[in-house]
Amino acid sequence: RLRDKFERQVEKAGLDAVSTLVVNDAELDPKAYLDALLEVHTKYSAIVTQHLYGDVGFVGSLSKACIAFINQNSMTATMSSKSPDLLVRYADRSLRKDNSTEGADIEGALDRLMTVFNYLEDKDVFSHFYAARLSKRLIYGVSASDEREADMISRLGKACGAEYTSKLRQMLTDATKYYQMRHSGRKLTWLWNYSRNELRTNYLDQRYILMTSSYQMAILLLYNSHNLLSLSELITATSIPKEIITQVLAVLVNARILVDEESEQYGLNSSFKSKKIRVNVNQPIKAEGSGQTEVMRAVEEDRKYAIQATIVRIMKAQKSMTNQQLVQEVVEQVSQRFTPQIPIIRKAIDILLEKEYLTREGDALIRSVELFSPARPVHLFTFFLRCFKFNSGT
Structure with a gap:
């Protein structure tokens, strides 16, 4: 039948579009991925609307084809969660402070995202990835605005219902106040690696402001009273687990703030220089990441x-x-x-x-x-x- 042929053609066009991206870009850009999917959807949606007069049967065929190539393509062949992950990364980029997109364009970006989201099969996977990214935006204070965050959550709620977004909405409230209100007899353990601190250097000709995590701050403050510290001494003084502190030290050494004098001996770099006065060394570490x-x-x-x-x-x-x-x-x-x-x-x-x-x-x-x-x-x-x-x- 003509509808079946149309469905196969749309599906093939979508699969080919993604395959072309994979060949040209091993580390696929979320925006490029979304653009490729939407280009196919927009093209054939226009055909259905303008030339087939919105025929219900062809609308259904278009929907089936989009579901097929969005959820099962060359990107998802090795990792079924790839489509949800890329869509979440696109949303994360759109909702950050450092995004140069204007307000109206952000609205358009979220509209485009929701068009593809509606065809997504594993919406629960999207929710988990989205929650992880949202938590980081809130912790690091890089969210464009609470209004934008609430708008995106509202869009998800309209698509999937209030239950789907109830946990996301709660994340916008204050963590400590909410937890202490609900569980006054429990202990809340914070993730120090996600904290933000500022340290001012006083030992260099040029004064710098180092933006660090609490782990990094705890290590660097020890050098107020020591010139050289071993790995075991650092672990004892900070109580940071070895598998974490080795990663923290690696970041500080790579930033040339600390120098690895000899085997597992660390000292301050008295020759540290940077073109920037504010130096950001607060980087995620694998042990704390949510893979x-x-x-x-x-x-x-x-x-x-x-x-x-x-x-x-x-x-x-x-x-x-x-x-x-x-x-x-x-x-x-x-x-x-x-x-x-x-x-x-x-x-x-x-x-x-x-x-x-x-x-x-x-x-x-x-x-x-x-x-x-x-x-x-x-x-x-x-x-x-x-x-x-x-x-x-x-």
């Missing part, structure tokens, strides 16, 4: 509980369903946020049977009389803490 592996692990964990909660909700309403009917209904309900794998759904059903939330009678699944949601409670601030990697204890 894609960790994000995907959190995504899989959340999906497991989301599927179980969906099963419970369905069975509360339907009372009795066959196994196949239940699987199909779960797929339909959760597909707005992510594409569930059938084996994971079946495993979730088995878990609920073992816990006696469900019972089986012949080919039918019956909800138990006493049925409570098995979903792990994900309180608003729990997600916020995970993004920041705080550890809390009673």
Whole structure:
């Protein structure tokens, strides 16, 4: 049929556009990726609107093709989370202070982002990546404005519902006040590497302002009373774990603020010079970073509980369903946020049977009389803490 041919043509055009980018740019620029996807979408959307009079069948074919090439292309072949990651990086760039884009253009940039986002299958992966980037913008104070952040979250809410963005909205509130109000008896452990400090140098001909993390500040202040310090002495004095302090020292040595005098001996560089008066050495370290592996692990964990909660909700309403009917209904309900794998759904059903939330009678699944949601409670601030990697204890 003509619609099928149209769908295949659009999908091929999208796949070819991404493949061309991958060949020309190994480190794909998020804007280039989004532009390539939108160019194909805009071209064929215009054809449907102007030449096919907005025919519903062709609109559906266009949608299917866009879903296909946005979620499964040469970029996602090696990493399924690549599309969500690139879209989040595009949003991050658009919402930063150092972005030169004017207000109206930012609106346009977010509109373009949402056009592609609506075709994204793994919206929950996008949410995790977005939360991590949002947390860094807030911590480092590089967000363009609270209004822009709220606007973007509002757009996501319109697309996916209030529940999808509830955790993101809570992140805009003050962390300490909220946590102490909810958990007055617990200890809040801060991520010192994400802090910002300023140190003024007094030992050089030219005075500089060093912008550091608290880890870096703790190390540099020791040189007020020492000329040379060993790695073990630095660890003892600061209580910074070895796997972290070695990375912090590497940054300071690369910035030529410290010199590695000999094996694991560090001293101040008395010849330090810089063209800038304000020297920023506050760089992320790997030990504190939130890598894609960790994000995907959190995504899989959340999906497991989301599927179980969906099963419970369905069975509360339907009372009795066959196994196949239940699987199909779960797929339909959760597909707005992510594409569930059938084996994971079946495993979730088995878990609920073992816990006696469900019972089986012949080919039918019956909800138990006493049925409570098995979903792990994900309180608003729990997600916020995970993004920041705080550890809390009673």
